[in-house]
Amino acid sequence: MEILQLAFMQRALLIGLIVGALGATLGVFVVLKRLSFMGAGISHAAFGGIALGYFLGWNPILTAVIFCVSVGIGISMLIESNQIKEDTAVGVFFTSTMALGILLIGLKKGYNIDLFGYLFGNILAVSREDLIISLVIGVIITFSLYFFYKELTLSILDPEMARVIGLPLNFLNYLLVSLIALFIVISVRIVGIILVSALLTIPAATALRWSKNLKKVLAISLIDSLGCTAGGLTLSYYLDTASGATIVILTTLVFFVSLLLNIVNRKIQPTA
Amino acid sequence: MEEPIVEIKNVSFSYPPLEVLEDVNLTVKKGEFLAIIGPNGGGKTTLLKIILGLLKPQKGEVYVAGKRIGELRKWRSKIGYVPQAAQIDYTFPITVEEFVMTGRFGLIGLGKRPRPSDWEMVQKALKEVKMEEWSKKQIGELSGGQRQKILIARSLASEPEILILDEPTTAVDLESSESFYELLLRLHKEEITIITVSHDVGVVAQYADSIACLNRRLIKHNRPEEVIREGVLEEMYGKEAAFFHHGVIPHIVVQKTPPER
Ligand SMILES: Nc1ncnc2c1ncn2[C@@H]1O[C@H](COP(=O)(O)OP(=O)(O)OP(=O)(O)O)[C@@H](O)[C@H]1O
Ligand SMILES: [Mg+2]
Numbered sequence: 248m249e250i251l252q253l254a255f256m257q258r259a260l261l262i263g264l265i266v267g268a269l270g271a272t273l274g275v276f277v278v279l280k281r282l283s284f285m286g287a288g289i290s291h292a293a294f295g296g297i298a299l300g301y302f303l304g305w306n307p308i309l310t311a312v313i314f315c316v317s318v319g320i321g322i323s324m325l326i327e328s329n330q331i332k333e334d335t336a337v338g339v340f341f342t343s344t345m346a347l348g349i350l351l352i353g354l355k356k357g358y359n360i361d362l363f364g365y366l367f368g369n370i371l372a373v374s375r376e377d378l379i380i381s382l383v384i385g386v387i388i389t390f391s392l393y394f395f396y397k398e399l400t401l402s403i404l405d406p407e408m409a410r411v412i413g414l415p416l417n418f419l420n421y422l423l424v425s426l427i428a429l430f431i432v433i434s435v436r437i438v439g440i441i442l443v444s445a446l447l448t449i450p451a452a453t454a455l456r457w458s459k460n461l462k463k464v465l466a467i468s469l470i471d472s473l474g475c476t477a478g479g480l481t482l483s484y485y486l487d488t489a490s491g492a493t494i495v496i497l498t499t500l501v502f503f504v505s506l507l508l509n510i511v512n513r514k515i516q517p518t519a
Numbered sequence: 520m521e522e523p524i525v526e527i528k529n530v531s532f533s534y535p536p537l538e539v540l541e542d543v544n545l546t547v548k549k550g551e552f553l554a555i556i557g558p559n560g561g562g563k564t565t566l567l568k569i570i571l572g573l574l575k576p577q578k579g580e581v582y583v584a585g586k587r588i589g590e591l592r593k594w595r596s597k598i599g600y601v602p603q604a605a606q607i608d609y610t611f612p613i614t615v616e617e618f619v620m621t622g623r624f625g626l627i628g629l630g631k632r633p634r635p636s637d638w639e640m641v642q643k644a645l646k647e648v649k650m651e652e653w654s655k656k657q658i659g660e661l662s663g664g665q666r667q668k669i670l671i672a673r674s675l676a677s678e679p680e681i682l683i684l685d686e687p688t689t690a691v692d693l694e695s696s697e698s699f700y701e702l703l704l705r706l707h708k709e710e711i712t713i714i715t716v717s718h719d720v721g722v723v724a725q726y727a728d729s730i731a732c733l734n735r736r737l738i739k740h741n742r743p744e745e746v747i748r749e750g751v752l753e754e755m756y757g758k759e760a761a762f763f764h765h766g767v768i769p770h771i772v773v774q775k776t777p778p779e780r
Contacts, residue, residue: 397624404607405607406606407605408600408605410573411573413591413592414624460613
């Protein structure tokens, strides 16, 4: 295939597959823990983080990593303290961090920032450095999910029992939120801030309708996501459309087709 | 049998402004089969959660196996718990046997995977409640009583030294309930400490070593015969205000009328 001979396309496809795989697996935990909205919230915070990076003259992606993890943990702590309901906390943070981003970019006049690229993804901008950051973060996410698989499962399924047997529940919550933040930051290049949470939600939601076995759910989600990322990127190249949006639309299409098939089948009860 | 395994000392707990437990003292000996009875809202579930470290009392101390619950490490996994109202997501993609396995997570340890011997214990626990044929079903496909049974199986799966059961036989049919109490008796013979909450005084009186009557205060903790003979039940459930004398049995707490709530 000719598109694979283009260096930027190779990088885009590679980073796309990494991001697709991570979103699919992490997303299953996110959807099961009903954290989809939290994901959307943190992704908007990424905008604030990136702007902060530019403003301070730091690496925007790395600044966003730190910023998003802090915001995610901050929201979780607020929720834990029982002061504010989850959707409210996310609602407050996600708008204010975006506002901060807009403010900071405004202050840095004359600076040429690829705003559109961060908001909607720009695979042309994927650099070697981005690829390396993605790989490192990918390894962190994969290792964490693998190592704490059993603990995360119980903390989502039955938090009270998790506490009874002495699992570090707070740590596990912060871990999950941090992983979401890490994931979002590396996906920004591919789908952009606005669309990131689709990767975290849709393949997992599709998969959860097809199996009642967590490992199979993870596998289905993974296949779905990898297929849609590769397919979406290829399509976007030939149709000359925005890569992120194409991936998300394709993923959503699969979701609805699967939903339809599922309703026709009617054998499995919905989960998400 | 004489060594204390759970010690509750001067424990008071409130959901402000409601005082739920007031100055509760209770010692459970190793191997004891204790039934806690009391009216709805009497604080039974609250007391169990305090023992488990799920709630912190505003006053007083709780020791399990000689340590504060927060200081127990691996030992925590030797506590089996069947909650009254489990907050379980029954749509979670997990099978019955995997669910029961979660009872062993404390033993298996952080980051490790279950081994064949762990799965054997899970099957054994499922057999105890006659649910082994349901091993591969998704937990959401079970009936209310069956869900209760797998909660019981999960509490057994950790090979517990203490079983803390909050109305374990609600929703369970009569036959299963009987065989469950027979199972408890067997575990009791193996020196496993059992603390169970029940409203079925007639049943627990047959099986338990002692009964604790709880209605905000611990009204009495004694052998079943004594509790029944002295009419504590009438007092607690308010059928008639009975009066008891100090000194008949050393640790009777005298209460003239049921405490107003
Ligand atoms: N989360 C809570 N917030 C406020 N009050 C609570 C809470 N949980 C329990 N209570 C109150 O504490 C009291 C004791 O509750 P608890 O659940 O311990 O009673 P119980 O003896 O287990 O009753 P039951 O027989 O109905 O299970 C009740 O009056 C209840 O209203
Ligand atoms: Mg109760």
